[in-house]
Amino acid sequence: MTGKIFLIPVTLGGSDFRQVIPENVINVTVALRYFVVENVRSARRYLRLIDKKFPINESVFFELNEHTNNAEISTFLEPVMNGYDIGLMSEAGLPGIADPGTNLLNFAHEKNIKIVPQSGPSSIILALISSGMNGQNFTFNGYLPVKAFERDSKLKEIENRSKTGIAQIFMETPYRGQKMLEAILSVCNNNTRLCIAADITLQTEFIKTKKISEWKKESPILSNRLVIFIIQQLIKIDL
Numbered sequence: 001m002t003g004k005i006f007l008i009p010v011t012l013g014g015s016d017f018r019q020v021i022p023e024n025v026i027n028v029t030v031a032l033r034y035f036v037v038e039n040v041r042s043a044r045r046y047l048r049l050i051d052k053k054f055p056i057n058e059s060v061f062f063e064l065n066e067h068t069n070n071a072e073i074s075t076f077l078e079p080v081m082n083g084y085d086i087g088l089m090s091e092a093g094l095p096g097i098a099d100p101g102t103n104l105l106n107f108a109h110e111k112n113i114k115i116v117p118q119s120g121p122s123s124i125i126l127a128l129i130s131s132g133m134n135g136q137n138f139t140f141n142g143y144l145p146v147k148a149f150e151r152d153s154k155l156k157e158i159e160n161r162s163k164t165g166i167a168q169i170f171m172e173t174p175y176r177g178q179k180m181l182e183a184i185l186s187v188c189n190n191n192t193r194l195c196i197a198a199d200i201t202l203q204t205e206f207i208k209t210k211k212i213s214e215w216k217k218e219s220p221i222l223s224n225r226l227v228i229f230i231i232q233q234l235i236k237i238d239l
Contacts, residue, residue, distance in 0.1 A: 004113070005086055006028055006086070006116045007118055009025060009093065009095075010091065011046070014201070020121045028087075029087060030054055034059070036101065038100065062076040073103050088104060093122050093124075126201070127200060128230060130195075131195035138169055139158075141154075141170040142171065144180070155184060156187060163233045170228075174226055177198075184212070184231070185212060189212060191213070193234055194210065195228075196219075197230070
């Protein structure tokens with residue numbers, strides 16, 4: 001019999017993991033001995049956080065990031081084919097969204113391997129349901145381009161799409177969050193609504209939706225914070 005792939009949620013930061021990770025998910029996680037992770041060091045740190053006695057030295061870690069080629073990824077499934085369960089872990093939140101783990105899951109589907117999602121925090125969904133924007137029709141745009149011209153062009157593009165009532169969600173790395181906010185305030189229309197959701201589930205959590213014109217008067221400092229942005233033109237949503 002083949003094993004299964006468990007999609008293992010990770011906290012969005014902080015050490016109070018029991019507030020956001022269900023007990024049964026913790027039990028599933030600590031029972032595994034094979035893991036596919038973005039970064040081995042942070043994965044080991046998380047496992048020791050949820051179980052101080054977790055047997056790190058008895059576990060096997062495969063590192064999967066944007067540089068891992070398909071030939072190597074396919075070999076990560078060998079334990080599963082030999083009957084062992086493995087856990088797929090992202091750096092934060094749920095794996096498979098804006099995450100290289102999707103490449104592993106594609107191979108798993110081709111081999112008819114059972115995939116078992118586990119409940120945990122998703123910064124994208126938590127930001128959306130808190131934003132007051134259209135939860136019935138939305139698009140997740142992942143990370144926008146890094147280069148200023150390409151980024152600003154993309155911002156204008158998704159702002160135009162939001163005029164049809166489709167909430168546009170995107171994210172940024174902590175060290176570029178402030179520059180992204182500055183770009184949004186510079187590029188977008190004053191009447192466009194912007195939700196800034198920073199440090200979700202942490203003690204420093206900040207979630208607020210205002211018009212661009214209002215954010216220009218007073219905006220938060222986002223340097224070194226995990227941020228989800230959502231923009232949408234104001235329309236009435238019929239429920």
